[in-house]
Amino acid sequence: MLGVDRATVIESIDFDEEADSVVVHVRPRRSKMRRCGLCGRLSPGYDQGQGRRNWRAMDLGVLLCHLQADAPRVNCPEHGPTVAQVPWARHGAGHTRDFDDQVAWLVTHTSKSAVGELLRVAWRTVGSIITRVVDDARAAHDPFDGLRRIGIDEISYRRGHKYLTVVVDHDTGRLVWAAVGRDKVTLEKFFDLLGEERSGLVKLVSADAAEWIATVVGERCPNATLCADAFHMVSWATKALDDVRREIWREAKKMGAPTLIARIKGCRYALLKNPEHLTDKQQTGLARVAQVNKTLYRAYLLKEQFRLVFQLRGKAAIRALDDWCDWARRCRIPGFVDLYYRIVRHRESIVATLTNDGLSNALVESTNTKLRLLTRVAYGFRSTDNLIALCLLDRGGYCPPLPGRQVAA
Numbered sequence: 001m002l003g004v005d006r007a008t009v010i011e012s013i014d015f016d017e018e019a020d021s022v023v024v025h026v027r028p029r030r031s032k033m034r035r036c037g038l039c040g041r042l043s044p045g046y047d048q049g050q051g052r053r054n055w056r057a058m059d060l061g062v063l064l065c066h067l068q069a070d071a072p073r074v075n076c077p078e079h080g081p082t083v084a085q086v087p088w089a090r091h092g093a094g095h096t097r098d099f100d101d102q103v104a105w106l107v108t109h110t111s112k113s114a115v116g117e118l119l120r121v122a123w124r125t126v127g128s129i130i131t132r133v134v135d136d137a138r139a140a141h142d143p144f145d146g147l148r149r150i151g152i153d154e155i156s157y158r159r160g161h162k163y164l165t166v167v168v169d170h171d172t173g174r175l176v177w178a179a180v181g182r183d184k185v186t187l188e189k190f191f192d193l194l195g196e197e198r199s200g201l202v203k204l205v206s207a208d209a210a211e212w213i214a215t216v217v218g219e220r221c222p223n224a225t226l227c228a229d230a231f232h233m234v235s236w237a238t239k240a241l242d243d244v245r246r247e248i249w250r251e252a253k254k255m256g257a258p259t260l261i262a263r264i265k266g267c268r269y270a271l272l273k274n275p276e277h278l279t280d281k282q283q284t285g286l287a288r289v290a291q292v293n294k295t296l297y298r299a300y301l302l303k304e305q306f307r308l309v310f311q312l313r314g315k316a317a318i319r320a321l322d323d324w325c326d327w328a329r330r331c332r333i334p335g336f337v338d339l340y341y342r343i344v345r346h347r348e349s350i351v352a353t354l355t356n357d358g359l360s361n362a363l364v365e366s367t368n369t370k371l372r373l374l375t376r377v378a379y380g381f382r383s384t385d386n387l388i389a390l391c392l393l394d395r396g397g398y399c400p401p402l403p404g405r406q407v408a409a
């Protein structure tokens with residue numbers, strides 16, 4: 001019921017009426033005593049620490065449950081005086097290992113409020129718990145092993161004032177690293193951790209066209225080709241189209257053109273959506289745009305043709321890109337002429353994307369969307385370390401199995 005293994009000796013069981021909790025008095029088996037809480041090394045005793053301590057364990061039916069034990073300190077030759085290791089909990093934790101794992105599992109499978117109510121824990125506590133779970137898992141396995149093709153992206157959090165730089169592995173689809181900041185110094189930290197040898201094994205890096213990413217990748221990954229993320233390129237075209245729409249809308253209001261206003265109004269989503277996802281009503285709306293404003297409709301077609309470039313591969317894709325450039329250069333829509341120059345500047349990395357098979361645009365897009373969502377879920381956590389832990393837990397493959405289910409398929 002308690003989920004503790006043979007390393008734990010159960011001495012007695014009480015019921016604390018005031019706290020409405022079952023209290024189980026435990027101690028580590030002799031062979032597991034006097035080990036450093038940080039490194040597990042057998043060490044001489046130091047003192048009794050803060051005396052007896054409680055660890056919250058998984059509920060027993062409707063009741064809370066706590067394990068209670070002495071928490072003496074040992075004098076580790078490497079870490080100095082440190083609270084001794086206990087087999088039922090992670091170092092520094094106020095909850096048992098099983099409780100931690102249960103929290104981590106639930107956080108990735110259900111809503112924020114459900115976790116809090118079901119487990120009777122504050123959201124801040126959840127943040128500390130998942131950080132421990134992820135740190136533990138990352139210490140056990142090298143998170144950077146076998147990286148060959150990676151994607152680098154930036155995600156805004158806290159209403160766009162702050163950014164995370166994130167690195168995904170294109171081969172496993174997993175998030176491998178994240179840190180606060182979006183600049184050279186931040187990204188250099190990743191390559192410092194990766195080390196020179198493993199950086200040399202990276203064959204391909206995909207990213208949006210940010211200058212700082214290109215600079216660092218150029219310096220640190222001598223054997224890598226830099227590719228432009230199709231997802232980011234297409235979002236440039238979508239942005240250009242939206243600017244055109246807004247400009248025409250402003251003009252129409254200034255001139256007082258009610259028909260034009262009525263037709264453009266409400267067509268924003270129809271314009272920006274992929275045509276295969278349009279409803280009948282939105283299709284009709286688009287057809288009207290074609291009638292009332294040729295410029296806006298041409299901008300729409302430019303966006304669509306640009307998007308199609310990235311659905312092709314190899315020579316056909318490069319030909320489509322060149323056709324698009326020809327058209328955009330002469331289109332006389334300032335936003336798209338600007339986009340044309342921007343695309344020309346990044347042609348090399350776009351061509352690399354179009355000719356590299358299996359670079360998953362869907363992966364970058366879905367990771368980006370999911371991470372944005374997680375930044376909102378993390379609201380209320382104590383620190384950005386907790387936010388990063390949440391991202392890694394959910395997207396990095398660090399979610400533990402539910403306690404007691406490790407063996408079951």
Ligand SMILES: [Zn+2]
Nearest residue numbers: 036039076079
């Ligand atoms: Zn130690």
